[in-house]
Amino acid sequence: MSRERATAFVPGHVTAFFSAHSAERPAATGSRGAGLTLTDGVTVRVSATGTSRGDGSVGAREIDGGPGTIGAVEDALAALGAAGGADAAGGGDAAGSADAPGETDGVPVDVAVESDLPIGAGFGVSGAAALGAALAANDALDRCRSENELVRIAHEAEVGRGTGLGDVVAQARGGVPIRVEPGAPGIGELDGIPAAARVEYVTFGELSTEAVLGGDTAALTAAGEDALDRLRADPRLPTLLDAAREFAREADLLVPEVAEAVDAVDAAGGEAAMAMLGRTAFALGTGLSDAGYDPEACRVDAAGARLVE
Amino acid sequence: MSRERATAFVPGHVTAFFSAHSAERPAATGSRGAGLTLTDGVTVRVSATGTSRGDGSVGAREIDGGPGTIGAVEDALAALGAAGGADAAGGGDAAGSADAPGETDGVPVDVAVESDLPIGAGFGVSGAAALGAALAANDALDRCRSENELVRIAHEAEVGRGTGLGDVVAQARGGVPIRVEPGAPGIGELDGIPAAARVEYVTFGELSTEAVLGGDTAALTAAGEDALDRLRADPRLPTLLDAAREFAREADLLVPEVAEAVDAVDAAGGEAAMAMLGRTAFALGTGLSDAGYDPEACRVDAAGARLVE
Numbered sequence: 001m002s003r004e005r006a007t008a009f010v011p012g013h014v015t016a017f018f019s020a021h022s023a024e025r026p027a028a029t030g031s032r033g034a035g036l037t038l039t040d041g042v043t044v045r046v047s048a049t050g051t052s053r054g055d056g057s058v059g060a061r062e063i064d065g066g067p068g069t070i071g072a073v074e075d076a077l078a079a080l081g082a083a084g085g086a087d088a089a090g091g092g093d094a095a096g097s098a099d100a101p102g103e104t105d106g107v108p109v110d111v112a113v114e115s116d117l118p119i120g121a122g123f124g125v126s127g128a129a130a131l132g133a134a135l136a137a138n139d140a141l142d143r144c145r146s147e148n149e150l151v152r153i154a155h156e157a158e159v160g161r162g163t164g165l166g167d168v169v170a171q172a173r174g175g176v177p178i179r180v181e182p183g184a185p186g187i188g189e190l191d192g193i194p195a196a197a198r199v200e201y202v203t204f205g206e207l208s209t210e211a212v213l214g215g216d217t218a219a220l221t222a223a224g225e226d227a228l229d230r231l232r233a234d235p236r237l238p239t240l241l242d243a244a245r246e247f248a249r250e251a252d253l254l255v256p257e258v259a260e261a262v263d264a265v266d267a268a269g270g271e272a273a274m275a276m277l278g279r280t281a282f283a284l285g286t287g288l289s290d291a292g293y294d295p296e297a298c299r300v301d302a303a304g305a306r307l308v309e
Numbered sequence: 310m311s312r313e314r315a316t317a318f319v320p321g322h323v324t325a326f327f328s329a330h331s332a333e334r335p336a337a338t339g340s341r342g343a344g345l346t347l348t349d350g351v352t353v354r355v356s357a358t359g360t361s362r363g364d365g366s367v368g369a370r371e372i373d374g375g376p377g378t379i380g381a382v383e384d385a386l387a388a389l390g391a392a393g394g395a396d397a398a399g400g401g402d403a404a405g406s407a408d409a410p411g412e413t414d415g416v417p418v419d420v421a422v423e424s425d426l427p428i429g430a431g432f433g434v435s436g437a438a439a440l441g442a443a444l445a446a447n448d449a450l451d452r453c454r455s456e457n458e459l460v461r462i463a464h465e466a467e468v469g470r471g472t473g474l475g476d477v478v479a480q481a482r483g484g485v486p487i488r489v490e491p492g493a494p495g496i497g498e499l500d501g502i503p504a505a506a507r508v509e510y511v512t513f514g515e516l517s518t519e520a521v522l523g524g525d526t527a528a529l530t531a532a533g534e535d536a537l538d539r540l541r542a543d544p545r546l547p548t549l550l551d552a553a554r555e556f557a558r559e560a561d562l563l564v565p566e567v568a569e570a571v572d573a574v575d576a577a578g579g580e581a582a583m584a585m586l587g588r589t590a591f592a593l594g595t596g597l598s599d600a601g602y603d604p605e606a607c608r609v610d611a612a613g614a615r616l617v618e
Contacts, residue, residue, distance in 0.1 A: 139504075142545075144545060147500055147503045147544075148501070177457065191454065191494070195448075195457060195616060232455070234453050236453060237409065306505065306611040307503055
């Protein structure tokens with residue numbers, strides 16, 4: 001009773017602050033921290049293509065209408081016995097591009113990723129795409145996995161590619177997630193700030209998650225733990241933003257364009273911070289508009305990752 | 310920086326099957342089981358009234374436009390330092406009516422509950438109202454509690470009143486929650502069936518949750534554990550409905566009107582089951598319409614409990 005095709009939506013996630021935590025198992029690796037999930041996000045469509053094609057390809061891959069692959073997506077699909085991506089190999093310039101696509105021992109699937117958000121700018125697009133692919137492939141191929149299992153598969157794929165540590169579990173929950181303990185469902189622990197809000201953002205370019213996560217993260221982790229303690233004592237949005245600004249300074253991650261935007265919003269009486277990790281400033285309400293920027297606007301996504309019909 | 314007034318929406322929850330688990334602490338008491346959260350639900354508005362009124366009342370209570378109180382709502386409000394309900398005492402006919410309202414040592418609040426769903430018919434309205442009151446009162450009175458804390462407060466209130474065991478944690482999550490371990494956040498454990506679906510329901514009247522939960526629940530719990538094992542091995546909607554039908558038979562809870570509706574849906578090729586605990590049949594898709602009933606229709610609620618603006 002396979003449905004053969006399915007679509008999932010996964011919200012974007014701007015991390016306000018975090019600390020990195022390594023473990024032997026990818027499911028236990030992750031981050032503590034907090035952020036906002038957004039109604040701007042990633043839609044993933046998966047179709048069972050049934051058989052390999054005449055040209056030897058085993059499933060097409062698209063990102064925003066063009067050819068492209070995302071490593072974490074391929075790994076999540078492989079964990080669900082779905083294959084493909086061979087014809088798109090090398091065609092993608094996305095974060096964590098699949099370096100060994102083309103496994104042909106699974107069911108071939110076509111995968112189309114559409115993102116409201118730029119890749120590499122701190123919105124957790126690769127994690128969203130991996131989680132969306134897991135949800136949609138599970139449904140299209142009738143793989144009988146639970147939500148927690150699918151979140152774990154996507155989290156492991158994202159951690160394995162080094163493209164993120166906490167986006168997937170946050171995106172699965174929705175709202176304003178607090179990552180109290182790192183890791184996949186059953187290992188990590190989540191809480192949330194009870195809040196609805198309009199969110200604005202401006203992006204000035206990419207920042208490599210892999211480069212930061214691959215470097216020395218000791219100072220970053222100390223700053224992230226301080227921020228988390230502060231937020232857990234007062235789980236409200238203004239405190240989240242204030243803790244985020246302090247984290248960016250202490251962890252020395254603030255880039256000039258973002259610092260300027262955050263200061264401008266502050267001067268206009270609003271609340272803004274830097275998205276970790278991207279050259280992106282985000283603000284509550286109309287903070288960036290009020291400061292004279294021309295931002296994108298969306299809202300906190302109450303639902304988290306879900307299948308759509 | 311109190312907002313003074315706030316509104317929360319909490320989805321209804323039809324329990325498909327469950328097992329009851331008592332513990333010394335209310336937070337550790339609860340149920341295992343599974344069910345569907347619904348886009349039909351309960352909206353709770355809380356306003357800080359500022360001061361006691363001239364007539365000695367300390368906050369009004371309304372249910373669907375008339376006077377009325379719900380015990381679990383009053384207890385959740387009291388846990389957040391909100392008071393009121395005295396002028397509505399005795400005016401309510403809702404499940405678990407407050408038997409000792411009128412505590413005046415908190416901040417007086419007006420509370421209005423509006424339900425899309427009937428009370429006492431297996432939709433978890435009392436739990437939804439308690440959780441909605443907790444979310445809205447926290448925001449209106451700026452109580453700085455996290456989502457998990459608010460869910461715990463509402464769960465404890467519901468358990469304390471004997472009006473439910475697992476609705477609150479399910480309603481907080483949204484979707485199609487599986488209650489893997491009983492209890493409030495940090496104690497209990499949740500998973501979910503990844504699914505979007507239209508849901509239909511018809512209600513034939515009330516069934517007392519207190520009476521069933523207060524009686525011998527050994528057979529019910531054995532049947533509930535069997536159903537949960539089955540669903541966890543195959544977490545899909547048709548399996549949920551099938552396990553629910555078997556549970557209702559084994560636990561001897563099926564009432565005649567509901568049995569007739571479930572059989573009629575089956576005969577028409579659909580999937581239906583009984584809502585635990587209410588004289589309510591629910592079906593996937595157009596199951597009840599196809600069987601000639603005139604049901605209410607809604608959808609699985611992807612988001613779970615949330616503040617609305």
